[in-house]
Amino acid sequence: KNGDPGRIAAQVVTGIGFLGAGAIIQMKGSVRGLTTAAGIWIIAAIGMAVGVGLYWLSVITTGLILVVLVVMERWEHYVHSGVESRIIRIKLSVIAEDIEGYREVLARHHIHLSNVYVEYDYMEPVTRLNLVVLVRERTDYMKLFAELRDVKPTIAISLGTQVSI
16 A cells, blocks of 8 residues: 555644744743744645645745745845844832833834843832843933933943843
């Protein structure tokens, strides 16, 4: 017997799903490897198409995938050129219940807030905010920090590249 092609395809999909899940990595609030996982899956699909004799479909699909990946990479580079990930650390002399004022200041400066890490020290009382942001290279940090300082009673503000809680 030749075997059941449907069962073979199902096992390929299962195995490739496992490999794709291994390619997806989550680190400190960001997910990486989705494009790699999708690439592994589509390559397996193209391989199965070749295996059943769909050569032209495989060639056309390969071409489309290459075009999409190249175009999307260029578009992403264009959109994110000059953008850096930074951490704004703010130490407050109060326990902050909300950060809406900080969101408004960042929005006025066209800064994208991607994540927030908060630490409360009820003994002092102190709040430490780590705001993970995407900023343009030309951001005026002095003006930004002055506006952030005015939101709540502030002890210190600093800029970094890694979260430290």
